[in-house]
Amino acid sequence: MSLKPWREIATPHKDVLEGTFKQSEFAADITQVANGTATAEYQDAEMFFSRTYITEGMRLLLISVAQRLAGLGGDPVIQLQTAFGGGKTHTLLAVFHLASRKVGTDKLTGIPPVLDEAGIQSLPSARVAVIDGIKLSPSQPRKYGSITANTLWGELAWQLLGDEGYQMVADSDADGTSPGKEVLTELISKAAPCVILVDELVAFIRQLELGKQYKAGTFDSNVSFIQALTEALKAVPNAILLASLPESELEVGGTQGQRALNSLEKYFARVESVWKPVGTEEAFEIVRRRLFENPGERAEVEGISRQFSDFYRQNAEKFPVETQSNEYFERLCRSYPIHPEIFDRLYEDWSTLEKFQRTRGVLQYMAIVIHRLWNSDNKDALIMPGSLPLEDGNVRNKSIHYLPQGWEPVIEREVDGTRSAPYDIDGHHTLFGSVQAARRTARTIFLGSAPSTTEQMIRGVQVERILLGAAQPGQTLGVFEDVLKRLRDRLHYLYSDKDRFWLDTKPNLRREMESRKQNINERDELLPLLKTRVTQVFGRNHQFGGVHVFTPSVDVPDDYGTGPRLVVLPTNTAYSRSETNQAFSAAEEILRNRGDQPRQKQNRLIFLAPDYDVVGRLKEQARIFLAWQSIATDIENGHLNQDLSHLNQAKRNRDGADQSLAQLVRETYKWLIAPVEEFVKGKPTLNWEVVPVSPAAPNLIQAIEDKLREEEWMIYEWSPIHLRNVLKQWYLKEGVNDVSALKVWQDCCHYLYLPRLVNDSVFRNAITQGIEVEDYFAFASGKEGDRYLGFTFGRNSIATVDESSLLIDREAAVAYRENTQQPTPPTAEPGTAGGEPGGTTIPVGGASGTGTPTPTSGGLGGAATTTPAATKKQFYGTISLDPVKAKMDFATIMDEVVQQFTAKLGVNVRISVEIEANSQDGFNESMQRTVKENCNVLKFSSAEFEEES
Incomplete structure (x- = not known):
């Protein structure tokens, strides 16, 4: 079954549809009905009952009234005391129409079953007297022909029996004293069967100041009259009194009103039967009947309600527990086309506001909402909290009418309307805009949290209720959860605590954060933070000789070191694939120079650059973090006067910003840059090779090392064949037979066209592996004249790299060995570079690329022998310096x-x-x-x- 819009199933009443209703018409006026001047829906008994839902409380009351009028028992006095707008006056009207019998009971919708339950076949017609405390004045008598009624008892007597009745209490009415129980009993007996309806009695009696005489009598005489009246009604079996007493302080009306209420309650309590107020579930039907001419066919209503119920059950963990029961399905059916959550929020939350009348307030509010939704062609399946058109002036004005000052700009900027942040979010994000996620979510939060106050221990509406009020079947709940986070990060009047959200007229700390964010100094605060956070990413367990974050060229060492140096470029030197790259210029400055001096070991540097497209977000997030951090610190130190909830909010936002900053550091620093040189027309030309490092890698430094190994920008293991090729290409050519091993290693650190080795161990290992066989090169620990000292070729040996060690061309090494005058001993004494005790001196042919090395040992056999000098292994020196220089x-x-x-x-x-x-x-x-x-x-x-x- 498709999810049809409510407007295609239910039809509002004409006055709601056209917006021609008057809000005052929702306020039933019993005096106007008694005088015959009320609107048709209240004056006409048949129409009144057709639009009236007989609640459980009203049903029991009407049974009691019918039984009392028929002389079959029932309560003589019924007190109606409920909260503001609880349906008291509407109940009095129902009794008025039932008792006055201007229309047969068979034409009064819902009445025949009531009479059947009361056991009454024929209900007698009764006299009805209406005492309206708001319409009557203690100082202004009412004239009825030649009769002037001054008091409540004068008014009552005339309404029940006209001139005859008035004459029974004339003297008491003239001097303002209560007529007494006997007189009232006689009056009521003659008028019976009769009904006395007293509305807003406290409003009349509270006007009587203590000790002061009025035409209507004194405070005490009026209280005495009520006492006598209630006692008299007990003596007349077919007479009944219904009186409404206020419950809220707003209706009581100050100290005098409370005194009046206390006095009246004392006497009513002797004979009263308290009326049961309207329940929230019953209010569904009351509102629905008054607002909708046709709420829809039962089958269609159940179909829509079933889809909502199934939606809630399929996502049980996202919605309140009560939505999982079949009872909630029944609530959906009974309240259709209005979602039960609207009723729950209005009756449970908004009814706590002093000015908000329960049923009457809901009727007035929903009539305006329905009118606006109908005319704007609203397509929602139900009228939900997220449907409330708060952008409409009438709806917004009615919403804030019950709230304290300051809500209008909150709604306009942060809830609904073309200038609101939710409207902007929906407009710029298709995923949100397609379901109006931001606006529906903000409206739901408003309805559920606006009536709350700062004095409440727990404020706000839970996420599960926000989803309940905003999402419809077929929609993705994750969209609403995502937009909720977006709203929390953007709105200035939205608060959150764990899973609860609420709006307030007092701005949250986000505005303070925005202000502080703008004032953060980039050089003194922002860059030091970024340097610290970027440095923390790398840790200490790596093979780099150093990681230099935002380091100027003069402070990047120019040495061979224990490993290459990773230079992390500052945020203003970002890399971009399309833009002019500041990264290359900044990297070249460090590569070529160390401060004012030329850099020698250029091939020991690798660069990590920020991403041009992300670096702006990184700076922004760093500013946000610093702002929240300073706010939390100031609140804790007492420098910012805020409560505990604001402190928790500041800490929560600080921690969230901290996590986002850490993530953005990884997303920003992703470009690994290696300098290389290629020879163009005989001249080395600098080029840059760039590869990205995955931000998702668990360990950034490890990911960088892996990428360097993968791209062969860094050599971790070097095969002897590659070393031989380097020797052949750059050193052992044009008659040069050997080269200093130290020079080759140092050149690999200097020149960008040579391999970039991790450290000298890689170089030594390549030599050691190479001299184990006779395929690559030979090694000598030194050279003396034409002789190689510690000559090693095709044997296991550990090579050392110092000023005297040499790498020898393979062909030259073969020729040298053939010219050897002494056979090589089969075994080598441990600890000698060449495998021979003391080394061997053999004549050498060909040229050398290293000049004449310093002798290190003498030969054996027929060669000249020198006594080795004592090896100096330690140096110690002291000097005194001039303190000034x-x-x-x-x-x-x-x-x-x-x-x-x-x-x-x-x-x-x-x-x-x-x-x-x-x-x-x-x-x-x-x-x-x-x-x-x-x-x-x-x-x-x-x-x-x-x-x-």
Whole structure:
């Protein structure tokens, strides 16, 4: 069955359809009915009952009235006391029409079953007196021909028996004293069967100030009259009194009204039968009958209701528990075409507002809503909280009429209307706009939360009820859940706490956040945060010699290091596939220079650049995080006067922004850039190779290393064949037979056209594997004249890379071995580079590419032998510096002495600084504290002030 719109099944009454109804007509006026001047729907008994749903409370009351009038028992006095708008006056009208019998009971819809239950075949016609406390005045008598009625008892007597009745209480009416029980009993007995309807009695008596005489009597005389009247009715078996008393403070009307109510309740309580108020379920039918001429055929109503019920059951975890029962299906049927959630919110939440009358208020509100929806061709299957057309001026005005000041701009900006944020969200996102998800969600939150107050312990409407009020069968609930998050992040008057959301006239902290976000300093706050967050992504477990985040070129070391250096470019140097790339310019500046000096080890740098399309979002998210962080801190420190809910909101938003920032860091820093050089016309030309790193990879640094290995931008394992090819291409040619191994390694660190090795271990391993066989090259630990020292070719050996070690061309190595004058011993003594004790000196033919190396050992056999000098393995030096020029002198020492050691592989260098300062006058406490704090920050191992010894 298709989900037909409600407007194709149900038909509103003509006055609702055309908008010609008057709101005042919803307020039943018993005096107008008694005078014959009311509108037809209230004046005409047949029409009245056709539009009236006889509730359980009204049914029991009408049975009691019928039995009392027929002399078959029943209650003599019935007190109607319910909340504002609870249907009291409407009930009085039902009794009026039943008792006055201007139309046969068989023509009064719903009455024959009532009389059958009461056991009455024929209901006698009764006199009816109507006392309306709002219409009567204590100081203004009512004239009826020659009779002037001053008091309530004068009015009652005249209405029941005319001149005869009035004469029975004339003296009491003239002097304002109660006529007493006997007189009233006689009056009522003559008028019986009769019904006395008293409406708004408190409104009359509260006007009588204590101790003051009015034409209508005194406060005490009127209370005494009520006492006597209730007692008199007990003595007359076919007379009945119905009186309405207010329940809410708004109706009571101040201190005097409360005093009047207390007095009246004391006397009514002796004989009263309290009327049962209208239940929420019964209100469904009351409203439906008054607003809809035809609520729809039963089969179609059940079909639509079944689809909603099945939808709720299929998504049971998303909706309130009560929607899973068959009883909720029945509620859907009874309330059709209005969704039960509208009734629940209006009767449970809005009825708590002082100015909101229960049934009358719901009728007035829904009449305006239905009129607007009908004329705007609304296609919803049910009239739901999400259907409320709050963009309409009449609907909006009626909504805020019951609320405190300040709601109109909230609705206009954040709930509904062409200038509202939900309207904008629906308009810019097809997924949301196709079902009006943002507007329907915002309307539902408004209906469910607007009546709440800051004094409530638990505020707001739960997500499950938001979905209940906004989503229809066939729609995806995830769309509404997503738009709810979008609204929470954007609206200034929307609050949330766990799974509850509510709107308020007081702006939430989002406006404060927006203000602070705009004032964040990029250099002093934003960039330091981004540098910290980007740095945290990499951790410490990696093979890079260093990860340099937003580091200027002068601070990126120019050394061989233990691994390559990853340079993370700042946010203003983003990479884009289409735009002019600032990333390349920034990377080249660091690649070519270290501050003002040319960079030597260019092939030790790899770059990571931010994405041009994401970097703006990253900065924005960082500003949001800083703003929320500062707000939460200020609230905790008392610098921002907010309550606990705002603190929780600030912390929750801060934590959410923190997670989003972490995710955006990964999404932003995704472009891995490697510099390479190719020779064009004999000249090296710089090019850039770029690949993305997946933001979803669990470990960024590992993903970078994997990508470097995959692209062969970084060599983690180097085959000897590749080393031999490098040697042949760049070094061992044009008659050059050997080359310094250290030079080859260092050149691989210098030049971008050579392979980029992770570290020197990869280089040494390639040499070690290569000299195990005779296919690639040979190795020598040094060279003395024409002789190779520690010559190794085709044997297992551990190669070392230092200033004297050499790599020898394979053909030259074969020729050298053939010219060897001594056979190679079959075994090698451990610990010697060439596998021979002390090394072997053999004549060498051909040229060398390294000049004359420093001798390291003497030969054996027929060769000349030198006594090896003692090996110097440690250096220690001290120097005193002028304190004024210490900074300059220390830089010179680093360049001229320390760098000699750090440039050599395998050398461990330790530098310690000793500072000694003396003062004849001593150091004051301020200086001592400053120096100690600075030393602590700089991690001095010891820093103490001492007394002179």
